[in-house]
Amino acid sequence: MNNFSKPNMSLDNIDTIDTNTTITKHIERAINKVFNRTFSPEEIINLFKTLEFDREWSFTNCKQSDTGKWTHNYHSYPAKFIPQLVERLFDEYIIVKNAKVNDPFFGCGTTIVSAISRGFRASGTDINKIAYLISKVKSTPIEPTYLNKKIAQLLKKLEKETLEPLIPNRHIERINYWFSEEIKNELGKILRVVFEEDDETVRNFYLVAFSSILKSCSIWLQRSTKPTRDLKKKPSKPYDIIKKQLLKMQKRNLIFYNIVPKYVRENIKEYLNIKIGDAKNQPVQKDSIDLIVTSSPYVTSYEYADLHQLSTIWLDLAYDLKEYKKEFIGTSYKSYKDKKPRSQIANNIINKMSEKSKKVAEEIGAFFIDMEEVFDESFRILKSGGRCCYVIGNTKLRGIDILNAEVFAESLQYSGFKLDRVIKREIPLKILPQKRDQKTGRFSNQKDANVEAYPAEYIVIGLKE
Numbered sequence: 316m317n318n319f320s321k322p323n324m325s326l327d328n329i330d331t332i333d334t335n336t337t338i339t340k341h342i343e344r345a346i347n348k349v350f351n352r353t354f355s356p357e358e359i360i361n362l363f364k365t366l367e368f369d370r371e372w373s374f375t376n377c378k379q380s381d382t383g384k385w386t387h388n389y390h391s392y393p394a395k396f397i398p399q400l401v402e403r404l405f406d407e408y409i410i411v412k413n414a415k416v417n418d419p420f421f422g423c424g425t426t427i428v429s430a431i432s433r434g435f436r437a438s439g440t441d442i443n444k445i446a447y448l449i450s451k452v453k454s455t456p457i458e459p460t461y462l463n464k465k466i467a468q469l470l471k472k473l474e475k476e477t478l479e480p481l482i483p484n485r486h487i488e489r490i491n492y493w494f495s496e497e498i499k500n501e502l503g504k505i506l507r508v509v510f511e512e513d514d515e516t517v518r519n520f521y522l523v524a525f526s527s528i529l530k531s532c533s534i535w536l537q538r539s540t541k542p543t544r545d546l547k548k549k550p551s552k553p554y555d556i557i558k559k560q561l562l563k564m565q566k567r568n569l570i571f572y573n574i575v576p577k578y579v580r581e582n583i584k585e586y587l588n589i590k591i592g593d594a595k596n597q598p599v600q601k602d603s604i605d606l607i608v609t610s611s612p613y614v615t616s617y618e619y620a621d622l623h624q625l626s627t628i629w630l631d632l633a634y635d636l637k638e639y640k641k642e643f644i645g646t647s648y649k650s651y652k653d654k655k656p657r658s659q660i661a662n663n664i665i666n667k668m669s670e671k672s673k674k675v676a677e678e679i680g681a682f683f684i685d686m687e688e689v690f691d692e693s694f695r696i697l698k699s700g701g702r703c704c705y706v707i708g709n710t711k712l713r714g715i716d717i718l719n720a721e722v723f724a725e726s727l728q729y730s731g732f733k734l735d736r737v738i739k740r741e742i743p744l745k746i747l748p749q750k751r752d753q754k755t756g757r758f759s760n761q762k763d764a765n766v767e768a769y770p771a772e773y774i775v776i777g778l779k780e
């Protein structure tokens with residue numbers, strides 16, 4: 316049963332607190348990582364102000380070959396986290412061999428792949444259809460000799476000159492916007508051969524390879540995560556690059572195949588239960604999950620539907636791109652006019668923002684309301700004794716601090732969780748895009764003047780007692 320009651324807002328309900336010394340003592344306990352009690356909004360704000368970086372969670376020594384190990388680097392994905400962080404949370408919090416792990420926002424499947432590699436059962440949702448395809452392929456090892464044979468056959472078929480290009484008609488205008496005639500036809504021929512493959516697992520593997528090359532074959536500005544055209548760009552040749560990509564993925568599959576326990580490989584359907592769907596309503600049994608490890612979307616930072624539009628149009632994954640966008644949490648296409656979040660910290664942020672922009676204030680409100688529903692859902696599906704770990708950073712929009720992590724810490728409590736631990740970690744520059752446009756809050760890789768760096772993120776951990 317979720318506990319919606321707000322903790323007492325004053326500090327005097329906590330032990331003997333009435334002096335600054337006692338508050339400091341509490342904060343010190345918090346810095347020493349593990350607490351497990353109810354915090355008022357004021358205490359949460361103070362706690363975060365005094366939190367120090369926990370260097371053990373920076374993973375500064377990790378090279379790209381570590382963060383992109385196994386199948387983790389099949390496909391680029393914005394704001395993905397690193398497997399080392401996930402694995403460390405597994406090490407600290409999973410004590411049973413046959414654990415069940417969940418990620419409500421699995422993205423490109425970092426948590427899911429790592430869970431499968433350990434022999435855990437993995438479940439989760441993502442509203443992004445391309446995320447589902449990528450995650451499914453990354454976490455399904457294919458028998459290597461069989462895959463090698465299949466890839467060799469595919470490459471041979473691609474050499475045929477007479478192939479009829481398969482180009483999805485529904486989004487032809489968008490396709491023409493991003494691709495030259497020659498490249499469009501070459502991609503269409505590849506797609507034709509991919510769809511001739513009868514084995515769905517292998518076909519999906521090809522589709523991920525196909526999706527992963529689209530950006531470099533298009534005139535999408537290569538360094539940008541935003542849909543920006545670069546009319547001077549020289550796009551890559553689809554045949555050359557798909558071949559390279561398939562051979563790279565073939566090697567990665569072999570490594571992953573040897574890592575995944577045999578009993579998982581042979582029963583992958585039983586171990587892998589991921590769905591395209593809404594994190595607020597997961598098809599997962601109540602009281603069944605041992606650990607949730609996830610990183611949530613951010614308010615108006617990434618429009619995932621836009622970012623993956625090249626894959627969405629080529630793989631014909633959405634009938635109506637506009638409607639599709641509204642299903643994403645954190646999108647700027649959403650507002651709940653008469654509803655407020657339960658979090659007091661969230662309401663303070665919304666009130667401040669209302670003075671600058673009503674629209675942005677509504678978007679922030681919608682984001683926190685959605686996230687509160689996700690926390691309720693996390694509480695429902697976790698076993699007693701289970702934990703949810705939300706990785707989140709703070710942002711600045713229109714000059715106002717959007718204290719996502721503080722709001723998450725407060726909100727988790729209203730869903731019934733005890734705030735168990737908060738870890739403040741550095742994000743090494745080489746791993747994640749560090750900059751956001753100050754005006755829009757969107758992540759940016761560009762050297763625009765108006766950007767702010769946020770080198771920190773938090774892991775906010777709730778315990779279901």
Ligand SMILES: C[S@@+](CC[C@H](N)C(=O)[O-])C[C@H]1O[C@@H](n2cnc3c(N)ncnc32)[C@H](O)[C@@H]1O
Pocket residue numbers: 392393394395396397419420421422423424425426440441442443446592593594595609610611612613619642643644645
């Ligand atoms: C920060 S990303 C997660 C990245 C992931 N941790 C990884 O390593 O790839 C957030 C994800 O939330 C997804 N998302 C947005 N709204 C959603 C919703 N309503 N339900 C489920 N997933 C959603 C986005 O599609 C995106 O993949």
